[in-house]
Amino acid sequence: MDLTRLGPEQLAVEAERLLKEYEDLSAQKLALDLTRGKPSPEQLDLSNGLESLPGEGDIRAADGTDVRNYGGGLAGLPELREIYSGFLRVPAKQLMAHDNSSLALMHDAVIHAMMFPLPGGQARWADTPGGAAFLCPVPGYDRHFSICQKFGIEMIPVPMTPDGPDLDVAERLAAEDPRIKGMWCVPKYSNPTGAIYSEETVRRLAALPAAAPDFRLFWDDAYAVHHLTDEAVPSAPILEVCEAAGHPDRVFVFGSTSKVTVAGAGVAFLGSSPANLAWLQGHLAKRTIGPDKINQLRHVRFLRDAAGVEALMAAHRRILEPKFAAVDTVLEEGLGGSGVATWTKPRGGYFVSLDVLDGCAAEVVRLAAAAGIALTPAGATFPGGHDPRDRNIRLAPTFPGLDSLEKAMRGVVTCVLLAAVSKLREEPVI
């Protein structure tokens, strides 16, 4: 039933029915959480061997380094970088393996660019006349936006398409405004839409005629190996494509094992050009003697090789695919043909992006919260937490069990319909 085509009387009937449904929902006193992209305990159990590795006496990296001691440099264990090199499409010698957080590597790249000129740059970003700015594909990842906000970097939204950010917009903006120093990109199974950057998108980003000589792509390949279909889309070789486009220093590539092994105690990666790496490591060398090499050896022992990563991710997929299928089924049953919602069917990653009727997202989140279902705050996927159309909601289906997830999603459906009917009747139902 397409709600947008109903007359006032039919809407009134629907409103009454939905109100009753919402009261039943509230009576269940649920306490369900779809807010963050956390792996479930069942997924974490897939890496259960990790906690007793590398094992007593196993203390040597392949090159003989005693991983327990200081030393060995900032780049991390070559054998671990080798395992991830193919997935992130960065030569192992240009890939560094650091601590447990790729977010920290992004933050530290930005904070150092604020304070020290990048290769090719004439000044520190902090000294940009008018203030530095970033292009932010929307909807996007709130923690990316928080980094910009922290440093007063203006965020300029660029609409997402199923093929990645709208390049006509990005090209025009970057070409005319030298304040634009960077762009956040989640190139595959994008957070939250699941979009996969097309080959043309990748090529145009590499060739982007940026006015700023120190423009950088912050290429957060967080879901490089996180497939939900047999397609197993490979990551784009952005470093190579940038080189070919004459912009060898354009990109910082990020990745991690956070949603491969363990979310809080994995290993993060940063890949870039030799010049960028020398710049960053030169600054980071004043910060730390080096990353936790035992944890890196632990990961080498556990993952073994690229095939080991793939086998582990196949096991993750067996847990996650039914959850994503359940979300789609409940949404289709409840909202299909309703005319008040569209949603994504991601081929990988951690999220489903739900667009409700314009002006209804905050109300849906409010209704859901009151009924015991925690959703990511409306607007979180936009810079400054402001969704100009108030319609996008990020759903994170990975953490709850399948039953809880289905229950939560049925509740979300009720809230979406209830908010839509209120909007269409131009009066609050509740």
Next chain:
Amino acid sequence: MDLTRLGPEQLAVEAERLLKEYEDLSAQKLALDLTRGKPSPEQLDLSNGLESLPGEGDIRAADGTDVRNYGGGLAGLPELREIYSGFLRVPAKQLMAHDNSSLALMHDAVIHAMMFPLPGGQARWADTPGGAAFLCPVPGYDRHFSICQKFGIEMIPVPMTPDGPDLDVAERLAAEDPRIKGMWCVPKYSNPTGAIYSEETVRRLAALPAAAPDFRLFWDDAYAVHHLTDEAVPSAPILEVCEAAGHPDRVFVFGSTSKVTVAGAGVAFLGSSPANLAWLQGHLAKRTIGPDKINQLRHVRFLRDAAGVEALMAAHRRILEPKFAAVDTVLEEGLGGSGVATWTKPRGGYFVSLDVLDGCAAEVVRLAAAAGIALTPAGATFPGGHDPRDRNIRLAPTFPGLDSLEKAMRGVVTCVLLAAVSKLREEPVI
């Protein structure tokens, strides 16, 4: 034989003898390294159980948190903070346990103070008229100085005494210059002199009449539990003393397990006032979701409690005490009464500080290097790598085996005497 009292002919004889000795030394083609304060493999072996902890299935912190997942906040596991609280004299609730590097915590405290006003501060340190400055007790720790250098913070030397920095100097400087925003302190078994800040020093630092309202002590209690004698000097309760002096936000306390368990994969601590912690964690929350909690649980399981730390440190002492004794014995035999060298007899920590004849340190390091003995570069213990008297050399006796250490130290003695004789004769011997 006091070289400084010899006449020209006697000096010539000595020079000839020493030259022969140095040639014999060179002929041994040694490859020994006394540069950095690294634990020896034997010390690292004391924590051999660590590599297989926490063990499969042991995934819960005391409060039930699944340590494998995101979440749990920035402060780290309460039970680990509890273990260290007494050693660092910081209440567990004001102590955060972070990643593997206390240097990184110092760096991040400074970088954030450069960019965001501290509690009590009216402006960011970066906006200090004339540029921010730090008081730097000398000789001191080169990595502290590197952080200042990185951010263009002027380093103002303050002479060390056996009771800590010369407070008459520090008080005068801090009182008259509002550019002085901080001071590096290694309060116990200081790097490199082994000095222990007296109660009076601690009290006067807490009460220091700093002109800058956002003045901070960077209290690097790196050697809190690293005793070499039965005295086992407890750490000063600096946080409490600052509070009592009316400066509750004055100090950041740092510590780590780097030289307790494993040097590259331990846990670092930062303790401070509630206001400072809220300020720092507010900024760090944009950088990372949290520290590696599995490694913290691993340390809880391995150390168990404060008594566990003390037992482990007693075992370290059994390895280290003979090494420090050997250094003192060789120096005493070779340089005692020579009039050209003095050195410290630390009661804990990782270093011996050797002062040679003024103007000779760089030459000693050069001679030693040419003979296959790597020493910390002369000047490294001073801001900018410049020792105005060119006399201080930091000896790090922990890493080499006892035999190698004795061999290296005998070589150092030869180099010290040779450089001294050259200096006294006012002509190079070699």
